[in-house]
Amino acid sequence: MTRDESLTLLTKxxxxxxFNNLPRRRLLDAAGSALMQLLxxxxxxxxxxVAATLLVRALPIIQQVGVFELLRxxxxxxxxxxxxxxxxIAGSVAVTTVAMAMCVIPAILCGVYMAEYTSTRTRTWLKxxxxxxxxxxxxxxxxxxxxxxxxxxxxxxxxxxxxTLGWMSPFFRQTNPSGYGVxxxxxVLALMSFPLIVAVTxxxxxxxxxxxxxxxxxxxxxxxxxxxxIVRHAALPGVLAAVVLGFSRAFGETLAVMxxxxxxxxxxxxxxxxxxxxxxxxxxNYSEMMSVPLYDSALMMAALFLLVVVLSFNVLAxxxxxxxxxxxxxx
Amino acid sequence: MNQQSSISNLQSQSGAKGEGxxxxxxxxxxxxxxxxxxxLRLNRxxxxxxxxxxxxxxCMVGAAVALSMILAVIFxxxxxxxxxxxxxxPPRGSFYLGGGGGIANxxxxxxxxxxxxxxxxxxxxxxxVLYLHAYAGRSRVANWVRLTLDVxxxxxxxxxxxxxxxxxxxxxxxxxxxxxxxxxSFVVLPIxxxxxxxxxxxxxxxxxxxxxxxxxxxxxxxxxLLRQAxxxxxxxxxxxxxxxxxxxxxxxxxxxxxxxxxxxxxxxxASLPLAVFFQLGTxxxxxxxxxxxxALVLTVIILVISLVAHLSMRRLGRxxxx
Amino acid sequence: xxxLAVQNLNVWYGGQQALKNITVDFPERRISAIIGPSGCGKSxxxxxxxxxxxxxxxxRVEGRVLLDGEDIYAPGVDVVEVRSRIGLLAQKPFPLPMSxxxxxxxxxxxxxxxxxEIAEIVEAQLQAVGLWDEVKDRLKAPATGLSGGQQQRxxxxxxxxxxxxxxxxxxxxxxxxxxxxxxxxxxxxxLRTHYTVIMVTHDIEQARRLxxxxxxxxxxxLIEQAPAGDFFDAPAAELTQxxxxxxxx
Numbered sequence: 001m002t003r004d005e006s007l008t009l010l011t012k013x014x015x016x017x018x019f020n021n022l023p024r025r026r027l028l029d030a031a032g033s034a035l036m037q038l039l040x041x042x043x044x045x046x047x048x049x050v051a052a053t054l055l056v057r058a059l060p061i062i063q064q065v066g067v068f069e070l071l072r073x074x075x076x077x078x079x080x081x082x083x084x085x086x087x088x089i090a091g092s093v094a095v096t097t098v099a100m101a102m103c104v105i106p107a108i109l110c111g112v113y114m115a116e117y118t119s120t121r122t123r124t125w126l127k128x129x130x131x132x133x134x135x136x137x138x139x140x141x142x143x144x145x146x147x148x149x150x151x152x153x154x155x156x157x158x159x160x161x162x163x164t165l166g167w168m169s170p171f172f173r174q175t176n177p178s179g180y181g182v183x184x185x186x187x188v189l190a191l192m193s194f195p196l197i198v199a200v201t202x203x204x205x206x207x208x209x210x211x212x213x214x215x216x217x218x219x220x221x222x223x224x225x226x227x228x229x230i231v232r233h234a235a236l237p238g239v240l241a242a243v244v245l246g247f248s249r250a251f252g253e254t255l256a257v258m259x260x261x262x263x264x265x266x267x268x269x270x271x272x273x274x275x276x277x278x279x280x281x282x283x284x285n286y287s288e289m290m291s292v293p294l295y296d297s298a299l300m301m302a303a304l305f306l307l308v309v310v311l312s313f314n315v316l317a318x319x320x321x322x323x324x325x326x327x328x329x330x331x
Numbered sequence: 332m333n334q335q336s337s338i339s340n341l342q343s344q345s346g347a348k349g350e351g352x353x354x355x356x357x358x359x360x361x362x363x364x365x366x367x368x369x370x371l372r373l374n375r376x377x378x379x380x381x382x383x384x385x386x387x388x389x390c391m392v393g394a395a396v397a398l399s400m401i402l403a404v405i406f407x408x409x410x411x412x413x414x415x416x417x418x419x420x421p422p423r424g425s426f427y428l429g430g431g432g433g434i435a436n437x438x439x440x441x442x443x444x445x446x447x448x449x450x451x452x453x454x455x456x457x458x459x460v461l462y463l464h465a466y467a468g469r470s471r472v473a474n475w476v477r478l479t480l481d482v483x484x485x486x487x488x489x490x491x492x493x494x495x496x497x498x499x500x501x502x503x504x505x506x507x508x509x510x511x512x513x514x515x516s517f518v519v520l521p522i523x524x525x526x527x528x529x530x531x532x533x534x535x536x537x538x539x540x541x542x543x544x545x546x547x548x549x550x551x552x553x554x555x556l557l558r559q560a561x562x563x564x565x566x567x568x569x570x571x572x573x574x575x576x577x578x579x580x581x582x583x584x585x586x587x588x589x590x591x592x593x594x595x596x597x598x599x600x601a602s603l604p605l606a607v608f609f610q611l612g613t614x615x616x617x618x619x620x621x622x623x624x625x626a627l628v629l630t631v632i633i634l635v636i637s638l639v640a641h642l643s644m645r646r647l648g649r650x651x652x653x
Numbered sequence: 654x655x656x657l658a659v660q661n662l663n664v665w666y667g668g669q670q671a672l673k674n675i676t677v678d679f680p681e682r683r684i685s686a687i688i689g690p691s692g693c694g695k696s697x698x699x700x701x702x703x704x705x706x707x708x709x710x711x712x713r714v715e716g717r718v719l720l721d722g723e724d725i726y727a728p729g730v731d732v733v734e735v736r737s738r739i740g741l742l743a744q745k746p747f748p749l750p751m752s753x754x755x756x757x758x759x760x761x762x763x764x765x766x767x768x769x770e771i772a773e774i775v776e777a778q779l780q781a782v783g784l785w786d787e788v789k790d791r792l793k794a795p796a797t798g799l800s801g802g803q804q805q806r807x808x809x810x811x812x813x814x815x816x817x818x819x820x821x822x823x824x825x826x827x828x829x830x831x832x833x834x835x836x837x838x839x840x841x842x843x844l845r846t847h848y849t850v851i852m853v854t855h856d857i858e859q860a861r862r863l864x865x866x867x868x869x870x871x872x873x874x875l876i877e878q879a880p881a882g883d884f885f886d887a888p889a890a891e892l893t894q895x896x897x898x899x900x901x902x
Contacts, residue, residue, distance in 0.1 A: 021765035022734060029548040036462035040472065043459060043524075044479050050486075050494045050517070057497050106390040113387035132637040133398055135570065136630060137577025139604040143626045144401045146611070147408060191397055198394075224380035245485070252487020254580035255608060279489040279580065286496065286584050303493035310485045318478055470710075537747045540705055541808075545760040545815055546737030559750040 091275030098186025111201025142256030154179030204238025409627025440600035445575035448515035511586025530563030579604035662716035686864035740817030746804035748796035802833025
């Protein structure tokens with residue numbers, strides 16, 4: 001077949017097909033669309049179902065004691081029917097705060113450094129490594145905490161901090177010679193959240209168009225000024241999202257925390273105190289909760305509280321992020 | 332020539348010229364920026380840069396040391412107790428007292444749990460994300476779905492565990508592989524869906540234009556999108572699988588724990604993270620050593636998954652348009 | 654068959670009007686060229702002809718586009734059918750993520766043709782665009798491995814395989830090297846009498862070489878439309894004269 005022949009073959013009159021299969025395709029399309037749309041609502045329903053189930057299960061204790069009393073009360077005596085969640089909330093807050101204080105700024109700096117200051121070649125092996133660290137299970141981090149962090153805190157950091165800062169505030173006093181406590185858990189959580197924040201920050205920074213970098217550099221900005229400008233005006237929403245992700249991971253982590261936090265149902269007053277965060281509370285007591293009245297209800301209340309906190313934090317962050325993106329990056 | 336346009340041309344030219352003159356004046360006026368003060372300022376700017384770069388390097392090195400120490404410690408302590416018996420046999424009666432046996436039950440259980448959860452999540456997440464991209468576009472509902480997925484990602488897995496436990500009570504189920512898979516699916520689903528969503532967002536707009544111009548329906552367009560996103564889908568699946576295998580809190584109540592090999596959907600199964608945890612809970616150093624070995628096995632599995640994900644990106648990307 | 658006309662077409666992007674009251678009757682089985690400076694609405698006009706503009710959510714379209722006398726924007730019209738009757742060759746070659754053969758066969762498979770027919774048409778189509786001899790040994794290879802010019806010819810084959818009556822070309826030679834661009838131009842010239850071709854170009858010389866009918870646009874408005882001879886030899890509007898003399902744009 002020559003080219004001219006093929007042209008005449010293709011363009012011979014009435015070559016246009018009738019669309020005999022079009023109704024079938026349209027039907028398939030409609031069916032697929034309906035099915036997938038159903039799925040879309042299902043996903044949103046799923047979240048609602050999780051929340052509703054926990055609420056229903058927590059209802060008995062809420063009706064008997066009241067939400068605020070439950071969250072405020074400090075006495076935890078399941079056998080006596082007293083279920084104050086305050087010490088556990090304090091434990092969760094303390095552990096997460098310590099973790100975030102340790103990891104947020106260094107992680108962002110690392111992410112920025114990876115995106116702006118490393119060569120493409122370095123990034124090709126650094127990035128998979130970070131991704132690997134994101135994927136390492138929490139129990140491994142917890143194990144490392146037991147093997148390495150606990151002895152370190154017990155023998156070196158504890159005494160050192162106690163002797164230098166301990167006289168200033170009870171916050172730094174080594175009250176607990178075992179090493180298991182808020183600081184250990186915070187440290188482990190910080191290292192767990194660290195790669196996550198780095199990875200997301202790096203991704204966000206890389207997604208800023210190269211052109212912005214070039215035009216800023218062409219204006220005579222130093223590399224650091226360029227970086228600052230990009231973070232402030234283009235990447236801030238994404239960086240914020242990264243921090244929220246890190247927070248969520250730290251706040252809800254169960255096993256790793258349980259292994260190193262000491263599990264003492266008392267609100268911590270020093271960073272060396274043992275604590276008992278909410279996830280650890282739920283995980284430790286699931287086996288006996290069916291034998292004591294209202295116990296399971298109290299634990300479901302704790303789960304519901306975790307869900308509400310993470311949910312509101314995420315929604316809040318989303319609002320801030322939307323605001324940031326709409327205003328072109330400035331608060 | 333059109334009058335209006337020539338005027339606007341002229342204006343824009345004079346505007347540019349005016350700015351140029353102003354800049355020149357700035358450069359000439361000595362009290363504003365003398366060469367000396369400017370170079371001083373430049374020095375300060377460079378100093379700031381140097382300080383921050385040093386700071387960032389410090390963070391990098393610190394993190395690298397800490398994180399590589401994790402791997403090093405796990406390898407160092409784990410290798411000693413690792414043996415063929417550990418990998419291939421379920422625990423015997425005296426395992427938790429230091430007797431014989433291994434963690435084959437936990438390895439198999441973890442694999443089944445993660446595989447099941449990933450499969451369930453795949454069946455839900457893939458059509459969902461395709462819908463978001465082929466049909467919904469940037470509609471309001473699509474944004475709500477994304478927010479829902481983000482929130483679901485953030486919800487601690489212990490909460491899903493508690494939810495799964497409640498569900499089991501309602502359904503009259505006991506701790507089993509099935510219940511574990513259900514709870515774990517909640518953990519894996521948002522990870523898979525959001526990762527896939529990001530992958531599809533990277534697909535050039537022109538693909539949609541090309542497909543539609545050829546007369547594809549939206550459903551057929553979804554097929555094209557899937558084809559383009561195939562390597563990303565595979566990576567996302569591996570990532571989700573890895574996350575599923577490492578998660579402990581959601582299967583703690585729901586899958587239970589057993590020393591037997593997995594025997595069916597309705598029987599409880601063991602999992603690796605819980606194996607580590609329970610072995611650490613015993614008072615015997617010999618069993619502790621096994622916990623380290625179990626953690627090493629878990630880490631190696633994750634390592635292999637990461638590696639495969641990384642390599643497959645290139646192999647599968649043969650047809651992908653960049 | 655083959656007739657396409659635009660009546661009082663207005664297009665808004667958000668609050669901004671991109672096309673202002675356009676009315677054109679494209680001559681059948683001829684090449685019409687839409688020219689004008691960048692940002693004048695050429696591509697918008699082109700994409701409104703096969704309803705690809707709808708992929709952009711903030712777009713609002715008013716007016717009528719008549720394909721064989723039927724408004725393609727009328728309710729109840731099947732977009733899929735419209736788009737299969739109007740082909741588009743994009744600015745940048747964009748092979749689908751599949752093999753060379755599958756690229757051409759994609760539209761045919763959608764139409765539900767049988768295997769033998771598909772193989773026949775694909776070969777004829779690749780012959781027609783002059784790609785057959787270059788790729789016949791590697792039909793199963795990924796289409797992304799072809800050069801830019803080859804990719805664009807493949808895209809043309811893919812578009813024509815669906816058997817459109819109208820062919821839209823959106824600056825289809827702009828991203829190619831001169832030799833490949835020349836090849837595409839020759840192809841289009843050969844197709845002249847078989848399809849109604851509507852091409853957008855910012856290259857006046859290309860329009861002079863190829864077009865039978867020229868439409869000149871400026872800031873979303875249609876300034877002048879005329880047969881190519883009249884248009885280039887004796888432009889009526891002042892703006893057109895200025896543009897052709899390269900004083901503006």
